[in-house]
Amino acid sequence: MAPGVIERLAALFAPPEVPGSTPSRSSVVLLTQLRWTAVFGQLATIVVVSAVLKVRLPLAPLLLAPLLLIVINLTIARVVLQRESFTQREMFSALMIDVVALCWQLYYSGGATNPFTFLFLLQIVIGAIILEARWSWLVALNACLCMALLTFFYEPLQLPDRLAGDHFHLYIYGSLFCFVLAAVLLIVFVVRLDRNRRESDARLAAYYQQAAEEDHIIRMGLLASGAAHELGTPLSSISVILGDWSHEPTIRDDPDMAADLADVRRELERCKTIVSGILMSAGEVRGVDPAVTTVRGFIDDLAEEWRTRIPGELRVIDRMAGDVEIIADPGLRQIVGNVIDNAIEVSPDLVLIEVWLEGEGAARQVMLTVSDRGPGFAPEVLRRIGQPYISTKGRDGGGLGLFLVVNVIRKLGGAVSVENRETGGASVQLAIPLATLALEEQEQRQEKQ
Template identity: 50%
Template sequence: MLQLIQLRWIAVIGQVVTIGVVEFGFGIRLPLQLMALVLATLVLLNILSLLRLRFRGSVGNAGLFVALAFDVAALTAQLYLSGGATNPFISLYLLQVTLAAILLEVRWAWGMAAITSACCLGLTLTYQPLELPDHLSGDLFRLHLQGIVVCFVLVAALLVVFVTRISGNLRAQDANLAAMRQQAAEEDHIVRMGLLASGAAHELGTPLSTVSVILGDWQRVPALQAIPDVAQDVEDMQAAIRRCKAILTGILLSAGEARGEAPAVTTLYAFMEDLIGHWRLSRPAARLTYDSSFGEDVSIVADPALKQVIANVLDNAYEASPSHIRMTAVRDAEDLVLTVSDDGPGFVPDMLAQLGKPYQSSKGKQGGGLGLFLVVNVLRKLGGGVTARNRPDGGATVTLRLPLSALLIQKASTHVS
């Protein structure tokens, strides 16, 4: 509709120029008052169209068809007042038909073709003939040819300009719809994964409790306690069971099945230190260097999902480079930027090209590649993004960018409530 409004402004200016040239340049008398009324109607139509777009943004086929029909009516009125079908500018009807064929559904496009054909036929039957001055009577054919050339150039230029714009808009719309469909499919995939993880967590809770009870009974058996190695093994197994239960609790918490706990209010520095501490505790062999130059600390609402995705990135770096991992946290304007680097082999080109797609993994594991998939989608939900690159000196770098507005207490508490 905006393209049609711009085209209508061009039509108004073009008609004013044409009428001025014909009336004052060639000395051909025209019904200026009636033509000015048509121009004023086009201006009013443009103002009403702009107001409609401001208060009602959506425009369907019917609205576009009506707008094009008004343009056809205005062109028909001007042609009727200036020679009808003998006017070389009658070819401007083709512009309306072309726009209708591009913008509208088939039935609406055929309707516009029928309307313009009827108007063209009507102008061959009834119109107000032009009264040519005596000095132009002998040059009538030459003037008609000149008018045809001007009309052809005008139609060709307008078609190139507006059809390319409209085609670009349609391509952008198609690309946006495709991206939305892809995002919806990925979110549906995440929902299914969450349901499966939640169900698995519930199912695993019972056997883990059973094993924990059995180990507790073993710890009370004097014969087993008398053997130091066995007693230590039982204690290690108990610690492993507690670790598994903590992981399952985290899964249920991320799936929205926490035991009535409110989101934890903390600070960014405390959140990061807690995350790093827990990750180091679960990976005692890992060498993680963490550096924060964020600046002034801010209060945030801790998001378990965000904690999990950062841990996923660290886990991927640890698997690629167990010897050394580097992580930095900086503030870039109103964004939190986390960078994780490793000294591993880096990403293969296919993975960089399809970053965040499920089951894109270089580890050769069945069902692998879901870690970065979850990272990308969680960050996208929070308004951020993920980028990855290979470093020239070896290794890979993953950068997480997250708007602070998604974590700050004012924003987050409003979202939670």
């Protein structure tokens, strides 16, 4: 049988709990799994009581309940595979199925004289845990009504002669077995629910953290955009003044002064590019349009730009089988530049950049790893990568570089992973969905706008 068929059959019998499941879905999955336990437990009990203890049971109605539960479970399992959440009414209905099924079984097996009536308490506890108060009270009320009915109306068990005169001891043994069964099921259920609750709390905490980080980014973006606006005018004035100075005979005829002025003008152009990039990231394109290039061309240009600024070696390891056209967004250049700058600061002699393409179709990604030979990240920093002001550099305002990298890449639908290398140093890996950079995708977005 094909593995895919086996997985689908397994999903019908035991719906999987997927990461990020809502608490209601997790509760329904758990109820479905407990119902399977009840089905197999009922069938095993019927076999033992009728075959081993030789008790004459009304097999037709007793077998009808587990058969109906099997059909209901398979139906619910198919619904669970297509749903992400369930209402309180739906969970109450699922739990009432179990209450009615247990009442049916007990009616044909001794009613209130059957020690398995204590399983109603298990269903009341489950309802109190997964349901709101009013629904929990309805479960308890229905269980009490079932118990009252079974006290006065039931089909007595037809015990064999050897057991007919010892009802009390038989009831005690049954009570002991029922107690152990209820204790085990309660532990399993409560432990699973507690795990689901902790996972839900962890996801909620992560959402709050992400919201706080995004709020921090918005405030930083507003500040940076305002600063860029204010810097634009003086930078333009300085550029005009330097242009005039370059034509002055005193400076033009002095090679040293001319070279120094050229350096100043080069750095000024770099400042203007940075300001333009900040304004573009804020949605204000200011004369610098994103360029059409390829992944390989983007990395080569970026590496060449940084090689002119460092005394050591910046080595690019190209592991791409092909190449793809992309939009070289200035904001992306700054983000990758942040990672390179951090690596150069701790390892000025050698920085490695590895690039390759991974995945197929819509899931295809550009994988970019920047590695250094520095001291690596401290354990407490590794645990909190992506949070603002987490840095080992010990200076005020530090730790924003990786914070911006993580959040910008996350906005692009990608991910950032950081690790210390076994051979020494650290590596930062950026996984960027190609769909967010590809030329065709960008053109489609512009047409929609």
